[in-house]
Amino acid sequence: MKIIVIHNEYGTFSGEEAVVQRQVELVANMGHHVCRFSRSSAEIPHMRFGRVRAFCSGIYSFSSKEVMRELLREHKPDIVHIHNLFPLISPSIPGECTRLGVPVVMTVHNYRLVCPNGLHMPKNSVKICERCCGGREYWCILKNCEVSLPKSLGYAIRNYVARKARLYLGNVSIYACLTHFQKRRLIAEGYPEDRMAVVPNMAQRIDLPGEPSLGEYAGFVGRLSPEKGVAVLLQAAKSLSNVRFAVAGDYSAMRDMVSKATANIALQGHIPSESISSFYQAARLIVLPSTCFEGFPMTILEAMVHARPVVAPRIGGIPEIVDDGITGLLFEPGNAKDLAQKIQYLWDCPDLCRQMGQAGQEKALREYSPEKHYDRLMAVYKKAIELGPGGFSPGSQGR
Numbered sequence: 001m002k003i004i005v006i007h008n009e010y011g012t013f014s015g016e017e018a019v020v021q022r023q024v025e026l027v028a029n030m031g032h033h034v035c036r037f038s039r040s041s042a043e044i045p046h047m048r049f050g051r052v053r054a055f056c057s058g059i060y061s062f063s064s065k066e067v068m069r070e071l072l073r074e075h076k077p078d079i080v081h082i083h084n085l086f087p088l089i090s091p092s093i094p095g096e097c098t099r100l101g102v103p104v105v106m107t108v109h110n111y112r113l114v115c116p117n118g119l120h121m122p123k124n125s126v127k128i129c130e131r132c133c134g135g136r137e138y139w140c141i142l143k144n145c146e147v148s149l150p151k152s153l154g155y156a157i158r159n160y161v162a163r164k165a166r167l168y169l170g171n172v173s174i175y176a177c178l179t180h181f182q183k184r185r186l187i188a189e190g191y192p193e194d195r196m197a198v199v200p201n202m203a204q205r206i207d208l209p210g211e212p213s214l215g216e217y218a219g220f221v222g223r224l225s226p227e228k229g230v231a232v233l234l235q236a237a238k239s240l241s242n243v244r245f246a247v248a249g250d251y252s253a254m255r256d257m258v259s260k261a262t263a264n265i266a267l268q269g270h271i272p273s274e275s276i277s278s279f280y281q282a283a284r285l286i287v288l289p290s291t292c293f294e295g296f297p298m299t300i301l302e303a304m305v306h307a308r309p310v311v312a313p314r315i316g317g318i319p320e321i322v323d324d325g326i327t328g329l330l331f332e333p334g335n336a337k338d339l340a341q342k343i344q345y346l347w348d349c350p351d352l353c354r355q356m357g358q359a360g361q362e363k364a365l366r367e368y369s370p371e372k373h374y375d376r377l378m379a380v381y382k383k384a385i386e387l388g389p390g391g392f393s394p395g396s397q398g399r
Contacts, residue, residue, distance in 0.1 A: 004037060007082075008086055023202065027374070058087035064088070082106040094167060116132055132156075135163060140159075176377075180320060212307045213282070219280070221299045224249045235336035244266070285347070309353050
């Protein structure tokens with residue numbers, strides 16, 4: 001099978017970049033021909049009128065459309081797989097695929113199809129916001145969700161144009177959601193149920209040195225930003241003086257963490273991907289305190305593969321991944337007291353930590369293995385080819 005994979009990288013390596021890279025390697029290793037069409041947001045500062053061009057291409061780009069046309073004619077792919085189009089590649093791409101008769105699969109990594117900033121949460125807030133649902137993108141401007149009017153305006157316009165011109169609804173054959181929660185939200189917004197599939201992220205097998213140790217701390221891995229529940233974590237840690245915490249992630253965007261962190265929190269900064277396994281192995285449990293709707297956090301998968309229990313919020317699709325009381329514990333989102341109680345409970349029960357960690361590892365290697373991921377992905381590609389490029393099958397509904 002010939003596949004063109006499209007992804008606009010974020011400029012700094014993220015979980016999404018890792019997902020795309022691993023998926024491409026998996027498919028290529030199985031004998032398929034993969035061509036990548038990539039851009040990076042890191043290009044913007046070095047481009048002439050970079051921000052203006054990014055603003056425009058996020059809405060529609062004729063130049064990207066031409067590049068896509070040439071790629072389609074040169075490679076003659078069976079499938080085009082889209083991961084992210086913003087801001088430099090643009091939503092003009094799916095329509096060109098339809099015009100040249102190639103089916104499109106789009107992986108839904110976040111909630112950008114229904115929320116301009118993809119988080120259902122303004123940057124100046126830590127509360128879920130659903131005002132833009134139902135085709136009311138103007139709320140992104142009114143609430144200045146990006147804390148930058150030009151950026152908020154650009155995000156709102158690109159969602160509005162894509163929705164009104166049916167740039168996705170008329171051209172994407174299959175939407176590959178990461179969780180059933182995500183799938184339900186898109187269906188509620190008018191996306192066709194018969195063109196939905198659920199393809200969770202993939203777990204990577206690793207070689208662990210013998211029996212896992214008990215672990216020395218409660219660990220956090222990821223981007224340190226408000227929607228990740230950093231404030232909730234700090235508050236919970238403050239009440240748990242007997243528990244050691246270790247935070248792996250760049251905190252340059254939240255410098256106040258240094259002053260707010262209590263003595264039992266070690267800020268380790270960004271840890272390179274080749275060294276992060278040691279961080280998981282030294283943890284007793286992993287904490288994900290997010291207050292936003294997550295996609296499918298790689299932190300949870302990596303913790304499970306390393307046989308570490310996870311304490312995570314009961315929000316979005318997370319309860320589909322973390323089985324409460326089996327592979328970890330769920331707490332009320334934003335509730336630092338509840339989070340602290342769940343962390344303390346696991347910290348004081350080392351045998352339970354090992355038991356839950358083992359259960360999590362078994363689930364990861366059973367449900368999210370490379371083999372299972374490949375089978376799901378190939379089933380999606382097959383269905384997309386059967387449905388054909390663009391439009392809806394008879395009787396489908398779309399907003």
